[in-house]
Amino acid sequence: MYGSGEGVRPPYHAVAEWLGTQALGDLRQKLADAETMFRRTGITFAVYGSEDTSERLIPFDIIPRIISAAEWRKLAAGIEQRVRALNAFMFDIYHRQEIIRAGKVPEELIVSNSAFVPEMMGVSVPLGIYSHIIGIDIVRTGESDFFVLEDNTRTPSGVSYMLENRETMMHMFPDLFARNRVAPVENYPENLLKTLESVAPTGLKGEPTIALLTPGQFNSAYYEHSFLADQMGVELVEGRDLAVIDGYLQMKTTQGPRRIDVLYRRIDDDFLDPLVFRSDSVLGVPGLFDLYRAGRVTIVNAPGGGIADDKAIYSYIPKIIKFYTGRAPILQNVPTYNCRKADDLKYVLEHLPELVVKEVHGSGGYGMLVGPTASSSEIEAFRAKLTANPSNYIAQPTLALSTSPTMVETGVAPRHLDLRPFVLVGDEVRMTAGGLTRVAMRAGSLVVNSSQGGGTKDTWVLQD
C-alpha cells in the first residue's frame, strides 16, 4: 500500500480512508461473516500431506489489493506478449523445433525433459493454441518493478477464488464499490466458454459440445471444477462417464451417447489416456489421445504444455519471447540459477542462506527452500539434496515482495503478496482485470501458496 516515499500510494487512497474509519471490531465481525459465507458455498480446499486431511478454508482477507488502471495496462500488455510467445514456443517444440536449431534453447533440456511429451509431435491443434488457460504468477518489488515468477501453462487453479472473493466483497461492502470504479471480474466464465468454443475441432459444423473433465470429488480443486462447469452451463464429467464410440468422444447419458467436441480437462497429462500414458489410470478415457491426434476432439489445455512452464526452461523465457515476437519482454523474469550448470551450482551452494531454491518439477510451494527464513539445519539438509541431484533444482534471489494491509491477529498489518492473473487464449487473448491475489499470512513470510497456509484477497483494478 505504501510506496518508497511518504504516505499512501494513490490507488489506495480511497480504501485507506475507508480503513481509517472502520473500528477493528467491526472488521473482525465482517471477516467472520465472510468465512461463514465461504463455508456455506462450500469453497474448501484439501491440503496434501497434512495430518488433518479434512478440507479447510483458505484464509480470506477482507482488505482488497488495489492496482491502478495504468499499472494494469502495462501488466496486461506484458502478459499478452508472454502467453502468445509461450504458445508459439509450444507449437514450435512439437513441430519443427526451430528454436533448438537456432541454438537458443539447449536440445537436451527439451528432448530429455519429463515435461516434454514426444507423443505430441506433429499434432495439429486448432488455431495452433496449446495452452488456452494460463495463470501467470507475478510479484512486485517496487513502484514499477513487476517480475514473473512462474507461468502456469498446464492446469492452473484458483480462478473460482477470484470470482467468489469478489462476490463476497460486493455483498459485504456495497458502499465501497459505489465509491470506487472497480473493473468487473464476473465475465470470466463467459470468456472461458467463448475461448473453449473457439478451439472446437476444425471442420466441426454447428455449436460444439463442451465438457469439463474432473478427477472427482476427492480432488483438492473439485469445488472449482463443479463451480466452473455450472457457471458455463457445460457438463461436469469423470472419465467413467466418457468413452470412445463410433470414432468420437461420447458421454454416456440416459438418452444414449452424446458427442463431446471440446474437453476442458482438469486432470494431469499422465492420467488422460491409459493407452498412451499411465496404463493404470482410471481417471481418463482409453483412446482419447488418438482421437485428439486425429482432430476429433480438442483437449484443453493440450497435453505436453508443461514444457513451457518447466522451471528449467523458465530462465530461457526472455529469449523465447524475443525469438517468437521479435521484441524484448515487457515483463521481467526473476534472475535464475540453473543448478545443472556447474558455475550456477557453485554460486548457489555458496549463497544458500540468501536464495530461494525450488525443485524443477515441483509446484504448490512443496519441496522448496527459502534461505533467509530457513534454519541452518534445514539449509544443510537441502544442501545434501542439491548436491546429490543438482539438475533437479533452480535458485533465485529472495525478492522483497510488496505488501498490502491485511487483517491479522493483532490488527491490520502488512503482509507479502503475489498476483495470478488468469489469461484465456483462443481466437483472441481474453483477460480478466486483476486475478487472484495470494497473501502470506505469517509476518515476514514470502510463501503465498495456499497449501502452505497462504490466504487470498479480492483484487481491484481501478478504472480511469
Added chain:
Amino acid sequence: MLISIGHVTRYTYGLPASCSVHTLRLTPPSFEGQKVLSWRVEMPEIAGAVQYRDAFGNVSHLVSIPRSYDEISIIARGVVETKDKSGLVRGLMEAAPVRIFLRETPKTAPDSNIRALVADVAQADPIDRMHDLMRLVGERVEYAVGTTTASTSAAEALRVGRGVCQDHAHVFISAARLMGFPARYVSGYFLTGDVLGSEAQHAWAEVYINGLGWLGFDPANQICPTESYIRLGCGLDSLSAAPITGNRTGGGNENLDVFVEVQQQSSAQQQ
C-alpha cells in the same frame, strides 16, 4: 523379393468383454527398400476406425467396439516387395525430428550394466561401433523364450542375460542412445524360412548416423536388415511401436493367440 504376410491376433475371453478400444499400428509404410503392393487390416468395426499418423509417422487405426463379445480376431495381410538396402532406411515419411529418438523411456533407461556394455564397445567410426555394439548385445543376451515378458526393460534383460528380439532391441537402443546416437525400436516381420510361427513377428533397432541416415541393426540375428525384413512401424520403445494396444471392460482371463505367416511369393503368383 515378393513376400506375402498373414498376421492373425486372436483374443478369447473367459467372460464377455465390452467397450474395448484398440490402437493398431499394423500398416507398413512404403520407402526405398519396401513397396507395399496390397494391404488390408480386418477386425470388427474397422470400417468406423479413426485413421491418423502418430508422432513417429506410423499409420494408425483407432477402433472401438461398443458391444460385448467373447472373442475377437485382428487380421493384417498383404503383399510387400522388398529390396536389400544393407539396412539403410531412406524415403520414409519422417514425422519427428531425429533427436527425439535420444529420449530415454522407462523400458530403455540405462543402468550400470548398460554403461559397462557401452564402455566395452570398440573405438571406431560410427558404423563400426554400432556393429560392435550389435555383436556385444548378441553375446550378452542369449536368445531364450520364456525368461522375459513384454514388460521387461533393457536393464532387466541385460542383467538376466537372456531374452527375445524385443529385449535385444531394447538393450541395443539404450546403449546407442547413451553413446549419443538417436535410436528407435522397429516392429515388423521376418521371413524365417519356417512356414508358420509367431517368431516371424520380429523387432529390431534403427540408429541414426550423421551423413548416412537411419540404419537398421538386428541384434537377435546379428545382421543389418535384408530383403527378408518387412518394416511395420517404429517408436521410442516396444510400447510406443506396439502393433496392437487395447483396453477393455470386463473379459476375465484373456487368452492371446498369434499366427504369423510370412512367405516368399514367385512373381507369377503375384500376377
